[in-house]
Amino acid sequence: MSYQSGRHFLQIPGPTNVPDRVLRALSAPTIDHRGPEFSKFALEVLHGVKRVFQTSGYVVIYPSSGTGAWEAALVNTLSPGDKVLMFEIGHFATLWRNMAEKLGLTVEFAPTDWRRGVDPALVEERLSGDQNHEIKSVMVVHNETSTGCTSRMREIREAIDRAGHPALLMVDTISSLGSIDYRHDEWGLMSPSVARRRACCCRPVSVSTPSARKPSPRPNLRV
Numbered sequence: 001m002s003y004q005s006g007r008h009f010l011q012i013p014g015p016t017n018v019p020d021r022v023l024r025a026l027s028a029p030t031i032d033h034r035g036p037e038f039s040k041f042a043l044e045v046l047h048g049v050k051r052v053f054q055t056s057g058y059v060v061i062y063p064s065s066g067t068g069a070w071e072a073a074l075v076n077t078l079s080p081g082d083k084v085l086m087f088e089i090g091h092f093a094t095l096w097r098n099m100a101e102k103l104g105l106t107v108e109f110a111p112t113d114w115r116r117g118v119d120p121a122l123v124e125e126r127l128s129g130d131q132n133h134e135i136k137s138v139m140v141v142h143n144e145t146s147t148g149c150t151s152r153m154r155e156i157r158e159a160i161d162r163a164g165h166p167a168l169l170m171v172d173t174i175s176s177l178g179s180i181d182y183r184h185d186e187w188g189l190m191s192p193s194v195a196r197r198r199a200c201c202c203r204p205v206s207v208s209t210p211s212a213r214k215p216s217p218r219p220n221l222r223v
Helices: 020-026 036-053 066-077 091-102 120-128 153-163
Strands: 060-062 083-088 106-111 135-141 168-172 190-193 206-208
Touching (some): 036 060, 091 135, 135 153
Parallel strands (some): 083 106
Antiparallel strands (some): 060 206
């Protein structure tokens, strides 16, 4: 490996640079992961991260990139053959679609021009036409990293409610959590993945929190 003089400063959409005070904290000596100090610390972290999501529910932390949380959320809420509604608002929305298809889901991928977020009117139109409730989930990228387009989650939640549809609303908040208003409980959302290395400026880790509106039971759930 070649030597690079000076300090490396990463200049890409993500991960973002970790603040110095966080790097210094990470350099602390290792503590016993079975001891009381770690137990107290872990509980403080799990409680504190609820404020970021604006939720009173449980939050699950994954030692993975956002892609790992994508997969965990999909296989634990949906089954092969289930139909989902997704929207082409950028590159990462397309990657999420690709994963859903690899996991055996039937994806309806609504095209856009990559210049704006998901249109709530389109969501309401598609769900109102789904009289048999074949669509099990509406999957939306909150902020599309590749384009900067942001979807209006509160309005999308309201569109689903107006349609009277039971579909689970799943949200990718990889680049939005901590920088764009996100109200998990109030808007009845399920966030499958948050790469905290973007707005939250942490090392690669993903966080997932269940929906405030519980989905119907699914067979073949996998953790």
